[in-house]
Amino acid sequence: MSQKAGNLMTASDAIIETQGLGKSFKGFWAVKNVDLRVRRGTIHALIGPNGAGKTTCFNLITKFLVPSEGTIRFNGRDITALKPADVARLGLVRSFQISATFPHLTVMENVRVALQRPLGTSFQFWRSESSLDRLNDRAMALLADVGLETYSELPAVGLSYGRKRALEIATTLALEPEMLLLDEPMAGMGREDIARVSQLIKRVAKNRTVLMVEHNLNVVADLSDTITVLARGEILAEGDYATVSRNPQVVEAYMGTGAGTPAGASAADA
């Protein structure tokens, strides 16, 4: 997949484009002057030491935070002033660091909540719940896609961590988003779950764009076409894994002794 990163980028290739994006918290600039371009159809990773502004950047793009300055364009459209729910409706759907399921709804209901909005009956308090049953087949298909079909009747709270992540991805895919934003999809996962979710991300990225924040550099190296390294709220370097990991500034600011070191270990000086 990474050979795609070598291609030339033109303006129309960019699905997300930020210009001079900045966020200040009471005078502290968590993100400053970020020009980020995510090319359509790629997996783009946002990495950097702790406190580099990755998650802030992520929250700005999904509109969960309001930018202090700069603009964000999605498919050429200025979305800087939109509300988070409206951005989601455009097809730009995010995940969360803590796995985001609806714990006391069943696995099936979790996916159905995402499927039901386009029906246009979501305000109809007089209509029976059974009117949602026609979504069950699609919900099951989505669950089968992530290997959860046998758990459909269980409450989500009982799933293992990796399966919750899988459920979250199934729920997100139910919206048929053009672009996925994954906030640390592997956080807190065991090796086996990481392998499974990596496969899943590769699979769902086939016909969409993915932007992810991720700490696990093996995952980043394996999955991403392009990597943007942030440090102190600014872009330090950009390119494929080989390019970025050779960049001396990146090595100094982030990796300390060299490529492959887990984040955090050498981040204290950043």
Place this chain on the structure above:
Amino acid sequence: MKSREVLIGLLILAGLLVAPTAIYPVFLMKVLCFALFACAFNLLIGYVGLLSFGHAMFFGFAAYIAGHAIKVLGWPTELGLAAATATAALMGLAVGLIAIRRQGIYFAMVTLALSQMVFFFCLQSKFTGGEDGIQAIPRRPVFGVIDIQNDITLYYFVLAIFVAGFLLIYRTIHSPFGQVLKAIRENEPRAISLGYRIDHYKLLAFVLSAGLAGLAGATKVLVFQLASLTDVQWQMSGEVVLMTLVGGMGTVLGPVVGAAVIISMQNYLKGLGEWVLVIQGLIFVITVLVFRRGVVGEIWAAMTRRKPESGPPA
């Protein structure tokens, strides 16, 4: 699961139909009014996760509207009830627009403050009769034909209102709208990220809850032929919280049971005077500390625990 719910509901309904042969109907009607009030309140706390601490404003103000419409304006009973319910729903819309943007304790505080404003308005304004309230409100025949002077007939009319309100809430909980409400209660940011404009959903739930609380207050006016400051003051808001917690918030029948327990205590322990409040306080503390799910919630949990786990282990 669902058929069992229906069965329990039918049994309770059968019980309520024959109840006035054994129990004083005015007491039963009082329970039903508060049960509807608590159910309306539970729609917010139990299914949206919003703690309103000002629901007395809808309950009490709707009572004044019904009383004024029926006694002073001479409106028929059903029109008085409808006007009161609509007024409460409109108040819910106004209050909701202000309060819905806040969460947790701030939401509770905003609703409390607004309900205090309504209380002082009722205290000062002429049409409410101030400290006296509106008294001797006539029981006009419903739809011009059903005479409700008789307590037994009135009981069945009140029961019909309660059942209608209860079914509306039940349907709301089990509707596409209810699914979204539960999703918002479970994980608000996630519901937003799925494209739901959650404020709109919360607002509609608030309006429904306020309207039904108003219907409950207006119905109580028919029973006691009185609308007074008691129903609009903040203690009433506290009482409905207590009923819902004791019965079990987030359960369909919990508020009904809670209302029955609290009203029975107030009624049958009258001889103890002020001590009833102390006992209520104790029950509140014990419920919060030991029976967090409330009476119905604990029974439900015990029933589902006994059943073997279904489906594959997670």
